[in-house]
Amino acid sequence: MDHHTTLFAPASGFGRSAVAVIRISGPLAADALRRLTHRPLPPPRRLVLRPLRDAAGDALDQALVVWLPGPGTFTGEDMAELHLHGGPAIRAAILKALAACPGCSPAKAGEFTRRAFLNGRIGLTEAEGIADLIDAETEAQRRQALRQLDGALGRQVAEWRDRIIDLLAGVEAALDFSDEGDVDDEALDAALFAKARALRDAIATVLDDGRCGERLRDGFTVVLAGPPNAGKSTLLNALSRREAAIVSPVAGTTRDVIEVRCDLHGLPVILVDTAGLREAADPIEAEGIRRTRSRMDQADLVLLLDDGATTDAETAPSAPSPILRVRTKSDLSASSMTGAGLAVSAVTGDGLGALLEAIAQRAAHAIGGDTALITRERHRDGLTRCRDHLDRLLQGTALPELAAEDLRLAVRALGEVAGHVGVEDMLDRLFSGFCIGK
Template sequence: MILWMKHLACCLGHTHCRRVSQQVLHGHGTIFALSSGHGRSGVAVIRVSGPSTSESLRQMVRRIPPPRKAVLRRIYFPQSSEAIDKGLVLWFPGPKSFTGEDCAEFQVHGGPAVVTAMLDALAELPGFRHAEAGEFTKRAYMNEQLDLTEVEGLSDLISAETEAQRRQALRQMEGDLGNMYMTWRRRIIKCLANVEAYIDFSEDENIEDDVLDHARSEVQVMIEEMKGHLHDNRRGERLRSGVRVAIIGEPNVGKSSLLNALCQRPAAIVSPIAGTTRDVVETALNIGGYPVLLSDTAGLRETGDAVEKEGVRRAIERAEQADIKIILVDASKFSSAYTNCDVDKFVRDHLYDLGVMGGTQHDDNEAERLMPDGGDAVQPEEDRQTLLVVNKCDLVPSWTPDFPPGDVATATVSCTTGEGMEHFINLLAERVKRGCGNPLSGNPSLTKARHRHHLTRCVSHLESYFSVEQETDIVLSAQQLRKAARELGKITWKISSEDILDVIFKDFCIGK
């Protein structure tokens, strides 16, 4: 019976089936949990949701307060009538609540003994149980209070550590991304309705002759819109997970010192001995309100030491994966090598010497791929994310670099004295911001690989619509539109498997 109900919900995918699925999977149980943070605090919030929520108020508060109004009440154990605490109580009758069910919140003092007593008291009530991780949000989804993109936005908002992450997550939680996908889905369904009307009524001449032309034109417009959304250089995903920045260079140019200066703590060991750093040292930073994963890497050089050789391999691998590469060079060596005012060529040659470009000779195509101004590169936006940093400028006081405008972004610093660090940080922050974009401007960005997967499949089905949209294959073309609409539906709520729900909700904290 349970398997049949799951199958029914998956096949039909409408409101009733989502609620039936919710009842099958979770029964009619009432759940409760501590929704505020664990540990000693001034106030703790215990949330309750489910059909018996009102019973918890009757037995523990003695009466149900007015809806959506905070009232100060003494709270009791249900069995012994012993007082637990005196706190604020709120009552949210469904469906006007977070989960869409009857909900209540107890705001009590945040001492561990009070919280434990409250949870024990709720556990005494028949049909009440502790909530699983993410179960409140899962019930909100099942009761159509949130779609899947809003659920994911809420999860990102809880996890946000920087201002830009907060802005992006809030925008997604408020439905901007889901609304855009659902608008596309409605447009596809409208095209599908026109095509099916043509199939059913064209022989009776009860339908306009150009109905297929309108559908074809609309599908082409949507393909261009979706491709534009997909070709965003993964800004939203990069902002959500952090911009990967790798510091690369020869041994003893100050890579670990630069990492420590940016972190403002001794995150990496600094030593005059070449080859001190053998592995990748990574730390998370907030630069200009954007998340950054900064990596210090092993010095790049030929070595016979097996451990150091592995460190060099990992350094090159991290450089290839990085969104921004900081190429660090020694000022004394750079001042003698930099003679022709061509920073681009210097960086290309230096990358080749370090082994980052690979190959046995200079490869202009590879140089263009790695260099910021490398012509018609495949990913020009990402190619511009290379910084040349000249360190130890305090050791060459007589040298004053004069970098011509338009060359690769360059900064001169001294990790010892701090000279030039402010300019370098501003330069890095500008590159990080460019890589992530402004989360509040334009259309909302893709934030999940899951969205990208389904949207790519949707575009593929829409393109297939043209290849089969002929008189003899009009039925097959309609099927492509159905598949396209189904892929968009999987992003928001019309899904084909309960498994995806477990993936989405598994990382939520208890009480949310």
Template sequence: MFALSSGIPPAAIAVVRISGIDAAKALQALAGRLPTPRRASLARLTDTDGGALDHALILWFPGPATATGEDLAELHLHGGRAVVAAVEAALAAMPGLRRAEAGEFTRRAFANGRIDLAEAEGLADLLAAETESQRVQALDHASGHVSRAVAGWQARLLALMAAAEAELNFADEDDVEVGEGAAQRVLGGMATLAGEMEEWLARPAAEVIAEGLSVVIAGPPNAGKSTLVNALAKRELAIVSPVAGTTRDVIETPLALDGIAMRFSDTAGIRGEGSDPIETIGIDRARAAVEAADILLWLGPPTLVPDHPRTILVAAQADRWRGDAAAEAEAARCDLTLSAATGEGMDRLHHMIVAMARTLLPREGEAALRQRQRTALAEARDWLTVDPGSCEAGDLILLAERLRLAATALDRITGRAGVEDMLDALFGRFCIGK
């Protein structure tokens, strides 16, 4: 198979990859020779009729130590559209070669053991990353951070399984080290592993980073919510009007603050009841958005703030109430004073949101888990969690079965069991040349 693996032409350089058993034949047909493996070489490329295609750098990577685990060739062409089209046409005319499907290079890498499923998911996220936090998190996955942790757990599980097997089946052999308390030793090892897995499960989910933290702006009608979301986005997203109940639905916009992806939501003004059925629906949706928010910006009286673990109390529209003693006293109970119209307090609000958001993200060096990975890891933890006072805790046969089931759950993280349908969905996210 072959594909353009660099950006869409025109560009300074276009990289075409060829992978599979006929990669050597294809490269020889175009360049007339195979270069020294893993060394770039300048060559004149021609089609089957001898017509010149390009002067390009060619590279040859014999398998299996390649990106795909197969023989692999690369053509570094001049990046014009006509050049790329001519080379692709020449390759397509060769027997045994075809254009790659979306994600097929990465899928072959997975099938040939060059990467595991967790690394492939990280690579997919890296290709889609738009913010710094998304890039860092995806790079951790693609470079095997999660896979190394799983490999460590699997190795320790195997050791525990071997200990249980030795006690159950080979206790009478002189060269097998067993003894009293074998079940307790296995149980202790299981508890330690379960504790480490619980620490990973306590971390934020990777989807929070990929999809963005939910920041909801809420408060009573005419509190300045729409003006604030427009100021944060630096464009007119929401209609601003002195008429109460203008915002009827949740208006969401993606923004990045200091490299952190966020989704800011402007909501309908929350009051006892709406003036009509449409506004009432909007109020209900606003309350639901508040409950689901990662961070709440409350632009209303502190006495009416909803119960939320991460709330910033904002005394908004400061340009309107300056000098009003009652308003000044109420503002003193808030976290900051702000005027979206004049810009007062906007920088401080920015820093407060970012600081709160960082508490929801993995710390430096920590990798978050995708929902699929979290589900599998939670299952493994559950199989390893045994009440020390139960009858099961002293039964090596049952403990050995729990260890086997935990190992099976971990296998699903790296893609060793029952993932064919999910692979189709995953690799379809990749570009053709990946």
């Protein structure tokens, strides 16, 4: 959409509510507010009560309105907000009246935040922090998103980028003044390599975080696996405290994976019920088992369930993921598991607390604290390429021409993380995932 278009959209949820907020941003925001109130603009940044009317003068609502002149606004543009009564009919009438204002158009998903980025009000990683904050389901996710919104990664990337640009300036000086006697190539090379190595090591340290940030953002995945009728679906329902999966004594009831998201001690955990592991002639069940093994390969933790009626060979996993063995239906058996596993009963609840604690401990260890800088694969890809270019520089012949090219590529990789270069397609993907009106 043209950056000169004035946008409007609801900034609060749909359905009935006490208050609904509509946001307006763009060069004609002031004109739109005057058209709706039929009065001059109110004092800046003060909520005032105004009647809202359509172009014909018919009353629409009594609302609190606020005028926010740019550039000191979220988007960097002139903005206005309408705080309406929250009925769907009122909201629809106001949106219809705004659509009738010349130069005003409904906003697409994430378009307000996109304008804030394009107008320099926030960086790209801060914009991602806004999206993560909206999507945060647990306390740990909230804290991590706030760190991104506060610019933790953006500031670090900017500092690294400045250091690489300084190195690049030194190399280009060697190229420009190679015939001058006051440029000592050997001393410059020694200083360059020392600084490049320190920078490379700093980036490598951040990359070597066990993907804690991505795990926290996406959730710690726990796959329940085992033979048919081992109690996977029953245990999933017991752990999630709701009837998320169908439970049946018929073997092979679960044909596809079922996911349930949980907040476990403030950490996001995804419990995955899967098809029972066995040799299956039914092609549909066989596909479910193939998906089970695929999810086991990708899991952060596999709960390998055994009700005591199967052999180890039947329940042996083919996954490289960490495994916690769990003996189910402990209320029906006097045997218990010690050391390598836990015994639980989904019927009586025995052992469920210990199992949840074991999962929480593994999730906390995998996710770590809330200090991870990298929270998306895009960040990791850019930093990895930057590190690789610095590695190539350190392993090269120290020719100024080659060193300069490696440093330029390293700067470009960091620029993509920060949103300075080559990110138009990525911006479309990022902001399309936002809410309308954000």
